[in-house]
Amino acid sequence: MLKPRLVLSACLNLERTRYDGKLVENPVAIKLRNFCDVISVCPEISIGLLVPREKIILYKDSKKIKAVEIFTGKDFTEKLISFSKEIIRSFPEIEGFFLKSKSPSCGVSHKTKTYKDIEGKYLYEKSQGIFAKQILKAFPLLPVVDEEIIKNKDELENFLIRIFALRRLRELKEKAKDKRDIISFHKKAYHLLMSYDPLSLREVERFLFSKDITFKESLKKYEDYFKRTLARPFSRGKQINVILHILENFSKHLGEKEKARIFDFIESYKRKKIVLGRIIRELKSLLQEKEQTFSEFYLELYPGELDGLF
Numbered sequence: 621m622l623k624p625r626l627v628l629s630a631c632l633n634l635e636r637t638r639y640d641g642k643l644v645e646n647p648v649a650i651k652l653r654n655f656c657d658v659i660s661v662c663p664e665i666s667i668g669l670l671v672p673r674e675k676i677i678l679y680k681d682s683k684k685i686k687a688v689e690i691f692t693g694k695d696f697t698e699k700l701i702s703f704s705k706e707i708i709r710s711f712p713e714i715e716g717f718f719l720k721s722k723s724p725s726c727g728v729s730h731k732t733k734t735y736k737d738i739e740g741k742y743l744y745e746k747s748q749g750i751f752a753k754q755i756l757k758a759f760p761l762l763p764v765v766d767e768e769i770i771k772n773k774d775e776l777e778n779f780l781i782r783i784f785a786l787r788r789l790r791e792l793k794e795k796a797k798d799k800r801d802i803i804s805f806h807k808k809a810y811h812l813l814m815s816y817d818p819l820s821l822r823e824v825e826r827f828l829f830s831k832d833i834t835f836k837e838s839l840k841k842y843e844d845y846f847k848r849t850l851a852r853p854f855s856r857g858k859q860i861n862v863i864l865h866i867l868e869n870f871s872k873h874l875g876e877k878e879k880a881r882i883f884d885f886i887e888s889y890k891r892k893k894i895v896l897g898r899i900i901r902e903l904k905s906l907l908q909e910k911e912q913t914f915s916e917f918y919l920e921l922y923p924g925e926l927d928g929l930f
């Protein structure tokens with residue numbers, strides 16, 4: 621499969637950029653390096669800080685949250701914000717962000733401690749890092765996560781599905797020559813999109829087949845539609861509905877035993893014993909056995925080698 625472009629916190633890319641020079645070994649980040657084109661970023665090193673350095677903490681003064689050096693209170697907020705804006709402008713097209721959790725710069729998941737004092741003794745709240753906030757603001761339709769995601773299988777799988785799907789979208793944008801290319805892409809993306817938002821399929825078909833919209837406008841609209849749809853919540857219920865829909869389409873080619881096999885997998889998926897990728901691979905091999913394969917992104921959500929992450 622094509623490699624998505626992934627922005628990775630430099631310390632998750634096995635670079636010694638942390639304030640204490642320690643190595644961070646995150647199994648997901650390490651594995652993803654083989655399947656993605658990684659852009660490694662350390663906001664703190666990029667604004668001129670060294671290793672080792674004093675720790676930076678988030679501190680809430682009377683007006684706002686700042687990133688300051690612990691004990692001295694030296695303020696790096698503005699430098700971090702302007703670095704973030706500058707690097708955001710310089711990025712090529714990106715499919716996702718995988719950042720370090722709990723960091724005053726990179727933390728995404730509201731786990732970064734914010735203190736009432738510059739010595740970091742009294743907790744004010746938990747929030748997001750300065751760099752992460754700018755990324756979330758600039759890329760509202762892209763998957764932006766931090767390493768906390770490894771604790772939740774559905775969130776991790778959703779992240780993988782989205783970055784590989786967005787990579788396909790980039791390929792469409794680079795290669796499409798006319799509306800037929802968008803329509804043929806859409807046919808392959810059909811069940812994937814249905815698994816995020818079945819109702820959205822009506823919206824896309826209205827503009828995709830309209831003669832009043834030019835190819836360029838269609839491509840722009842399709843990109844926005846595709847990204848918005850994949851940004852909808854991931855749920856096991858919606859995924860099961862799509863699998864049942866596919867099973868129904870192929871029902872006459874499948875025997876009772878084979879259907880029962882898939883239903884067993886669906887049951888395990890419902891009970892959170894397996895992830896979606898496991899059922900999809902089973903479904904795909906069953907359809908292959910029956911010579912009923914169809915070219916669909918839904919049957920190739922992410923590389924099988926990433927199954928080991930779950």
Ligand code: SF4
Pocket residue numbers: 629630631632637638639661662663664665720723725726
């Ligand atoms: S968490 Fe972010 S700022 Fe801190 S060392 Fe890692 S990449 Fe650099």
